[in-house]
Amino acid sequence: MTNPPGRPARIGILTVSDRASAGIYEDRSGPAALDWLRMHLVGDWEFVGRIVPDGVETVAGAMRDLCDTEGCDLLLVTGGTGPAPRDETPEALAQVATRFLPGFGEAMRQANLAEVPTAILSRQEAAVRGASLIITLPGKPASIATSLAAVFAAVPYCLDLIGAARIDTDPARLKAFRPIAA
Numbered sequence: 081m082t083n084p085p086g087r088p089a090r091i092g093i094l095t096v097s098d099r100a101s102a103g104i105y106e107d108r109s110g111p112a113a114l115d116w117l118r119m120h121l122v123g124d125w126e127f128v129g130r131i132v133p134d135g136v137e138t139v140a141g142a143m144r145d146l147c148d149t150e151g152c153d154l155l156l157v158t159g160g161t162g163p164a165p166r167d168e169t170p171e172a173l174a175q176v177a178t179r180f181l182p183g184f185g186e187a188m189r190q191a192n193l194a195e196v197p198t199a200i201l202s203r204q205e206a207a208v209r210g211a212s213l214i215i216t217l218p219g220k221p222a223s224i225a226t227s228l229a230a231v232f233a234a235v236p237y238c239l240d241l242i243g244a245a246r247i248d249t250d251p252a253r254l255k256a257f258r259p260i261a262a
């Protein structure tokens with residue numbers, strides 16, 4: 081089933097990385113998230129991307145811009161979730177979130193832990209800002225697909241509940257669960 085006519089969903093991808101933002105290395109995490117979405121979503125949706133250096137103000141500012149000005153229904157953020165001094169994505173999210181959804185962090189970490197013991201170091205999580213859902217992911221490109229696969233079945237219904245635009249997944253790849261037919 082594809083989304084009905086109306087406003088196509090806007091999906092933001094925010095890469096948080098000192099080195100990728102400075103051009104020291106190529107951003108591979110943002111493209112990994114975009115590839116995953118292209119493979120799993122059906123129907124119309126629009127993409128908006130950003131890269132910023134680590135930091136509470138840089139990350140919170142980009143989150144506000146992408147949610148409030150760009151109107152993103154879903155915002156995927158990669159990087160800055162670890163315990164190092166420069167990793168401040170959770171602190172930024174705390175500044176912009178209106179409510180947290182702790183189950184996302186629990187499920188994503190569990191899935192990544194099956195791949196690497198250091199997954200427990202990530203403070204990846206999800207929160208709502210108004211009618212936007214923000215999901216934070218580790219910076220490691222390989223963690224993106226694992227994290228999204230662990231939680232994405234619940235994302236379309238979450239967007240319904242918060243009043244965001246509708247998204248639909250390709251059921252052959254990932255069956256979204258909507259308890260009430262919508």
Ligand SMILES: Nc1ncnc2c1ncn2[C@@H]1O[C@H](COP(=O)(O)OP(=O)(O)OP(=O)(O)O)[C@@H](O)[C@H]1O
Nearest residue numbers: 095097098099100106107108109159160219220221
């Ligand atoms: N956007 C990205 N694109 C490609 N590789 C990345 C990206 N972000 C992180 N990585 C890889 O994952 C590793 C661990 O990520 P981490 O976020 O801890 O990096 P970092 O040491 O904080 O550096 P930076 O903020 O400059 O990316 C990096 O050393 C890099 O190899």
Ligand SMILES: Nc1nc2c(c(=O)[nH]1)N[C@H]1C(S)=C(S)[C@@H](COP(=O)(O)O)O[C@H]1N2
Nearest residue numbers: 159160161162192198199202218219220223
């Ligand atoms: N699947 C997977 N998850 C992972 C990793 C990884 O290599 N693979 N790296 C971990 C490490 S070493 C850290 S420090 C945290 C946080 O990374 P970030 O600061 O780039 O967000 O993600 C963790 N999650």
